[in-house]
Amino acid sequence: MKPAPFEWHAPDSVEAALALKAAHGDDARFLAGGQSLVPAMNFRIAQPAVLVDLNRAPGLGTIAQDAEGALRIGAMARNARIERDATARGSHPILAEALHEVAHPQIRNRGTLGGNLAHADPASEMPAVMLALGARFLLRSLRGAREVPAEEFFLGPLATALGPDEMLAEIRLPPLPPRTGTAFLEVARRRGDYAMMGVAAVVTLDADGRCTHARIACCSAGPTPMAAPLAAAALEGSRLEEADIAGAAALVRQEVDPMGSVHASPAYQRHLAGVVAARALRLAKARAA
Amino acid sequence: MSARVAVTVSVNGTTHRREVEPRLLLSDFLRHELGLTGTHVGCEHGVCGACTIRLDGAPVRSCLMFAVQADGHAIATVEGLAPAPGRLSVLQEAFRDAHALQCGYCTPGILMTVSAFLEETPDPTEEEVRHALSGNLCRCTGYQHIVDAVLLAARRLREG
Amino acid sequence: METRHIGRAVTRNEDARLLAGRALFVDDVELPGMLHAAFLRSPHAHAEIRSVDVAAARARPGVVAVVTAEDLGAYWKPGPLLVPPPPIPGVVFRQRCQVPLARGVVRHVGEPVAMVVAESRYIAEDALADIVVDYAPLPAVGDLEAALAPGAPRVHADLPDNIAAEVRQAKGDYAAARARAAHLVRRRFRYDRGASIPMETRGIVAAWDAKADRLTVWDTTQAPVVIRNGLAAMLGLAESQVRVVAPFIGGGFGPKIMMFYPEEMLVPWAALRLGRPVKWIEDRLEHFFATTHERGQIHEAELALDAEGRILGVRDEFLMDTGAYDPYGLTVPLNSQCTLLNCYDIPAYESRFRAVFTNRTLVSPYRGAGRQHGIFVIERLLDAAARELGLDRVEIRRRNLIPPDRFPYRNEIIYQDFAPLTYDSGDYAALLDKALAAIRYERFLSEEQPRARAEGRHLGLGIVCYVEGTGIGPYEGAKVRVQPSGKVTLATGIGTQGQGHFTVLAQVVAEQLGVDVRDVEVTTGDTDQFDWGVGTFASRGAVVAGAATHEAAAAVRAKVLKAAAEHFECAEADLVLADGKVSIAGVPERAITLGELARLANPLRGAVKPGTEPGLEATRYFGPEMGATAAGVHAMVIEVDAETLRPTIHRYVVVHDCGTVLNPLILAGQIQGGVAQGIGNAFFERLVWSEDGQLLNASLADYLLPTSLDVPRMELHHTVTPSPLNPLGTKGAGEAGAIPVGALFAQAIEDALDLPSRGIEIAEIPLSPSRLWEIVHGGG
Known part of the structure; x- marks a missing residue:
């Protein structure tokens, strides 16, 4: 399990990295934390001819709130740092909650949020969290920059809207309104494994405890992270009573399209979608109050 | 190439x-x-x-x-890890005293994980120790003695 | 005899090296000019090989050799049969041993087709991609029952079907027992494939020293002496020309004793041919295909009982997946066959098994080695019988336990050592009582479970019994020598993979020679130090090598006392042997160190008396007349999330009897580790195959070893009925922990979810939340 040979570049600026990617296109892969790419290379499932290592390009690791209150996370911010970052924990506590389920500390010490999202594994927790938070991604290339909403970014298993010359440079998370509760829950075989089913839930209540806005997204639930817009819509206007949550959970079960794995049959995954969605919604509601 | x-x-x-x-x-x-x-x-x-x-x-x-x-x-x-040749660190000693290794193959990785964990969490609970160890597989011990060793090392380090 | 070392919780002699990162493992061996091997392995479960083109691989810079079956010439032949068929009337056994490199046909995914030797492992792997093999895929045999259907594809085309072996054994008259039975319980059980997955994969380094005319092989084997002997024979060398070293080994659990793995035949051969050292380290991906598996069996069993729940007899018929070749013989199914009778007095038994060739990786013993299947079958039958008879599950077991006055108890069925199994000693009711008290059985039934149910929580309890035949022959040996430094060396032929032999065997020596355990230096697994022996398997190391060590140390003790008596001109009875010296009782200032005595016993001038030997050294062998039988009871309280079907273990109790305890700390480690593997086997680990014989979860991300969060804290208790079969009274303990866990999980989960009241029973291992969900919701 040794990687095939490759040409290695470690540019010292984002611009140089973009130039290399533009020059090599699909023959080149960006190397971020390497926690998904390097195993794939060790198995020789991935054999990129060129690696553009982003670890020496400054400016990609910032975590900060912008003037509008949105949280901006540089693509190379390590997951362990995001997990501990006071700003991120304050503005979007679901990040730390979900990151805690991403593999193990040794992996999160190295792995980056940008790398995780660009890898676009539908079993991964963070793409679903991005859908639930309404994230927007800043994609950069020599041609310029564009912002893509999370729901348009994930196109299929390991497939994204990134062009061959583009880099996912920054993740932008809009601020959560007051009385918003979030929760990420999953059922995995073991701590740190990809979930058999995971659900990110975001609910906003008005002063009367009525749900004004909800978002639900699931991982390991289909070819991409799967939003459950019908379930979310059904909750809006409700008081998130048990019957409302049960109704939404039933819709989530219909909205997911699990593919099954060696660990879980699609039927069991679909069942779990309802179970986990209900639990996540209860938790989000409690946190919103 | x-x-x-x-x-x-x-x-x-x-x-x-x-x-x-x-x-x-x-x-x-x-x-x-x-x-x-x-x-x-x-x-x-x-x-x-x-x-x-x-x-x-x-x-x-x-x-x-x-x-x-x-x-x-x-x-x-x-x-x-050892402070000097022929000596063991507090953590290594605790692993020996608690019989926290059998074949010893996973042990170096576990020691490196735990050495960082105890710097951040000097007074851990058993549950915290088990979480900290969960990214290191051991096939021999069933982990119980490793957990014991980490708790023992934490106590000794705290007591100086 | 007052013991000062045996039975003490001595910390380990070997730990300082391991903890400092200084212990030598096979992959740590670095030699000048060393080359690296990689293997091209079949991507097909079953295929004809039409051609192999290695020209491009040979031309790659850095590649030194590419070897196919054709290149091996006369060296190409199937490996030896490690364990011949047992002397049982009517036994059918078809020997089809693995070959070093496939020729004409591949029979499982991962079977080696070519070997590349290059300047680095990286280059060797590059060259694998250069090799072009033209395969014509053939239909693959996977499912055990389909393999026996008429017209099924055959793994070995020269055989009429896929039956590798068939064995019938019986005791008593089952037909008569059945005829007078008040109740019959008939069930079908399935146990699926798993793998041992030691943290260190296999590896070999071989170096030919042309000047010394000697081959040295570092091998991750559990049986270095047998490998040495076999390699010498295969390579046409004298045994004295081959040194096999099994240094520190990163876990074995059985599969590291399979002989010969193709790589074990080829790497030494390549080192000889190329005149340069060659290293091969199995990577984790290879390990999933190239190292042996275990566990696949399907049982149809029937239990005949009288009206009071006493067992009149058992009939069992099972299929066992042996993989594509069967060099390890019938150890696993024989263990299943014998151990099914467990700790119960069962007067009549009829058992037939058929071992079945499949297009899958070979099967050889893995911790428990078939015993868990037998235990699963009988314990599950008893659970069902208890329900049908309205008996408590503990009561039905108690009524059938072999009473303490029946030992030695004749199980009668031929065991893996080819002798009818006899249980040497035991007190099974005492084990059960201790377990019941520890798990608080009555309180659980009367308070805990009802209270939990009232709260909508699903708590269940499991309690199961097991026996394990351990410490089988034929023999092991030990050489003990007092060094002039006063330190004592011990060498034995077994290999060690973490069992603490460097400490436990040192305790046995220290006990006899009155030295500090730290002053006993133990060598295992180096044929230059000791080259008689069989290996570490079947929970036999501490029992058999331990007894040989005891005998050798006792012989040295006699020499020490004799020499000291001559030195002091006193009677041996007046001497005290302690603290590394011999002194005269009551006159502690008249003392001589063991080191000084060793020097006196090896003079440079003057004569060693005729009929005596120089030095303070003895070599002794021990061969038990039969294996010693350990026993135990495991009990567990589990909570199952009824929505997700995920279990949480709240309490886990082990009560174990392995005779005399040599070192309670190390014993606890063995038991705990065994339970952890049992938990993996019961709930996490399953090799998943596609229809066409592809393994779908060949990574540690998808083959799930339990983590520190999946294995609970265990409460250990012991009872001691010493074995009469060896001087120390020990029984083996290495495998016990793993044996009953499948049966325990099945019972506890049924109990937690109250499945039997819904007509649902658990009849298979391994389980998983997904599989449980299917079972509970009628997915069969």
């Missing part, structure tokens, strides 16, 4: 300079270029944790990094 690249790393306080192929895994570099065979390799896909080292203080999988990426960084491996 791509050209060799110069790497300068500090390992356990000693600076090493080598020229290596970019594809050389850091785990192979430590073991076979530097002869530091205390770091073990169990899966080469980042799951088992046997190859865990500390990179600038943080535990990471050395099988998921290329040696060239370690250029300019400081690495700590199991060989650097």
